[in-house]
Amino acid sequence: MSINLSNSKPDFTNANFIINRIINSNTETLTEELSIYPNPATSKINFTSGIKIEYYTIYSLSGNIIKSGKGDSTIYVNDLAKGMYILYCETGNYNQIVKFINE
Numbered sequence: 001m002s003i004n005l006s007n008s009k010p011d012f013t014n015a016n017f018i019i020n021r022i023i024n025s026n027t028e029t030l031t032e033e034l035s036i037y038p039n040p041a042t043s044k045i046n047f048t049s050g051i052k053i054e055y056y057t058i059y060s061l062s063g064n065i066i067k068s069g070k071g072d073s074t075i076y077v078n079d080l081a082k083g084m085y086i087l088y089c090e091t092g093n094y095n096q097i098v099k100f101i102n103e
Contacts (some may be wrong), residue, residue: 033096034089040101043078059086071072077102 035048045051054073060066061084069075075087080102087098 020080034091034098036087036098036100040103041077042103043076045075045077045087045100047073051096053089053091057088059088061086083092 034051034053036045037048039045053073055068055070056075056076057068058066058077058080064081066085067075067077071089077085077100082103084099084101087100089096090099
């Protein structure tokens with residue numbers, strides 16, 4: 001899988017995503033994966049892991065940035081249209097991607 005994250009609009013078109021796929025910029029082993037609930041979401045997404053989210057970006061499946069912000073334990077998604085999204089989280093040494101559905 002290759003994802004170009006060098007610009008502000010990653011190219012997701014040819015990627016086969018695996019839920020909770022970890023993009024590790026180091027060779028260290030990640031001991032805890034990011035998980036969210038509820039999925040599907042209706043108004044907000046909560047993080048279940050103890051990983052500190054520094055920044056997040058929500059992308060449409062076409063790669064457009066829909067929403068971004070600084071880390072928190074909850075992201076409100078009630079302003080998003082129904083559909084599938086990609087949540088890209090920066091967590092210090094690791095960046096993680098999670099797919100979610102907004103209903």
